[in-house]
Amino acid sequence: MKLKDRVALITGGGTGIGAATARLFAEEGAAVAITGRRKAPLEEVVNEIQAAGGRAIAVSGDVSITEDCERMVEETVGAFGRIDVLVNNAGRGMLAKADEISDEIWDEVVGTNLSGAFRLIRAVLPGMVSQGAGSIVNVSSVLGQTGMKGAAAYGASKAGLDQLTRVLAVEYADRGIRVNSVAPAWVHTPMNKSVRDHATRYEQLKERHPMGRFGTPDEIARAILHLASDEAAWTTGAVLSVDGGWTAV
Ligand SMILES: NC(=O)c1ccc[n+]([C@@H]2O[C@H](COP(=O)([O-])OP(=O)(O)OC[C@H]3O[C@@H](n4cnc5c(N)ncnc54)[C@H](OP(=O)(O)O)[C@@H]3O)[C@@H](O)[C@H]2O)c1
Numbered sequence: 701m702k703l704k705d706r707v708a709l710i711t712g713g714g715t716g717i718g719a720a721t722a723r724l725f726a727e728e729g730a731a732v733a734i735t736g737r738r739k740a741p742l743e744e745v746v747n748e749i750q751a752a753g754g755r756a757i758a759v760s761g762d763v764s765i766t767e768d769c770e771r772m773v774e775e776t777v778g779a780f781g782r783i784d785v786l787v788n789n790a791g792r793g794m795l796a797k798a799d800e801i802s803d804e805i806w807d808e809v810v811g812t813n814l815s816g817a818f819r820l821i822r823a824v825l826p827g828m829v830s831q832g833a834g835s836i837v838n839v840s841s842v843l844g845q846t847g848m849k850g851a852a853a854y855g856a857s858k859a860g861l862d863q864l865t866r867v868l869a870v871e872y873a874d875r876g877i878r879v880n881s882v883a884p885a886w887v888h889t890p891m892n893k894s895v896r897d898h899a900t901r902y903e904q905l906k907e908r909h910p911m912g913r914f915g916t917p918d919e920i921a922r923a924i925l926h927l928a929s930d931e932a933a934w935t936t937g938a939v940l941s942v943d944g945g946w947t948a949v
Contacts, residue, residue, distance in 0.1 A: 702929040704729035707780040709772065711763055711820060712790035714741030716889030717839060720917035721787055721924050726754030728925060733776035735759045736790065755780070763790045763816030764808070773823040782831060785928045786824045788817035788861075789839040793891045795850035806853050813857035818864060821879075825872070834877040837927045838865050839920070840939065842885045842946045858883070862939045869937030878936040880927040885943035887915040910945030 708725050712718035713734025719741070722732045726749040734756065736742050742758035749756040759775045761768030776783055792812045794805055817838055828834030843851045844858030862881050869879040886892060886905055896902045896914075906913055923942040926932055941947045 701729035702925060702931060703785070706730045706784040707733075707776065707782050708785035708787060708928065709733045709735070709776045709783050709820070709824065710787040710789060711735045711772075711816070714738065714745055714758075716891060717884070717887060717917045717920045717924075718787070718789040719745045720921040721789065722756065723749060724918070724921045724925055725785075725928070726752070726756060728929070730785070731755035731780045733757050733759055733772070733779065735761055735763070735772050737762050763788075763820060764811040766819050769816070769819040769823045772820070773827070777827065783824050783827055784831075784834060786820060786834070786836045787839065787924055787928065788820055788836070789924075790816055791839065791891070793854060795854060796852075797850060798852040801853055809853040810857045810860070813854070814860040814864070817861055821864075821868065825877070828877050829872075829875050832876045835928050835932075836868070836877065836879045837924050838862075838879070838881045839924070840865075840881045840883045842883050842941060842943050844883060845939075845941075845947055865939065866937045873936055878927075878932070880932070880935060880937070881939040882920060882923045882927065883939050883941045883943065883947075884915055884920045885909055885941075885946035887917060887920055889917055908946065908949075909943070910949060913944060915942065915944060 708730045713722045714736040722734045739760045746756040746758045757779050759772045792809050840861045841858040843855040865881040
């Protein structure tokens with residue numbers, strides 16, 4: 701087991717990539733705390749993990765609110781004693797042309813994808829520093845590295861997240877804390893259901909990947925597991941593309 705007796709906090713763990721990561725981490729021996737704003741999807745995943753014999757709790761909250769982030773960390777430590785792994789996966793898509801992006805949309809996308817990740821990192825760092833160990837995996841996107849129409853807020857937030865990864869990797873390397881990003885291309889999740897419902901757009905996007913298809917949540921979860929675990933003991937500050945070749949073009 702790659703995460704035996706480790707404790708992981710996974711944001712956005714009720715759906716998509718976060719839910720797949722929670723299930724996989726639990727199978728690999730971790731106790732998992734999953735967070736999100738809606739309780740129902742979190743409870744569904746927790747029940748599933750517990751029914752399979754794993755350990756999981758749901759902590760609802762909004763990563764764009766500092767107090768919620770601090771409470772997520774407190775409740776996780778209260779339930780499981782420590783946090784070894786933080787997966788910053790919660791995210792908002794909301795693609796729109798730049799001249800149609802309101803302050804509210806910009807703030808929501810950047811406030812969730814970039815500032816939310818920072819808030820949680822800030823909240824877990826004291827515990828990880830006192831343990832002398834920890835692994836943080838940020839779920840960014842190929843759109844943080846490559847341009848796409850409509851992705852001004854989203855792409856800027858993910859590029860910022862990748863740079864946060866590099867800076868914190870350097871800042872905390874001597875304290876035993878590793879920080880990495882996983883950058884997926886398009887993955888089958890609720891986030892892009894409306895795109896997949898649009899047949900022509902879906903075909904165009906599939907073809908843009910050299911491998912000719914979207915990824916699965918489990919394919920991303922396996923990359924997150926690698927970076928979170930001791931398999932990646934000498935990897936820090938990396939942005940790992942898991943993208944069917946999207947960024948190789
Ligand atoms: N799907 C893709 O093609 C793709 C590609 C590249 C990167 N990604 C990234 O992968 C990550 C996971 O997305 P997904 O594709 O799995 O989509 P998803 O199913 O929509 O997952 C997003 C999760 O984030 C949670 N969330 C959103 N805003 C939140 C907030 N303010 N506070 C707390 N939780 C919040 C959502 O739960 P609530 O709504 O209940 O809060 C949801 O569980 C995101 O960071 C996304 O940008 C996805």
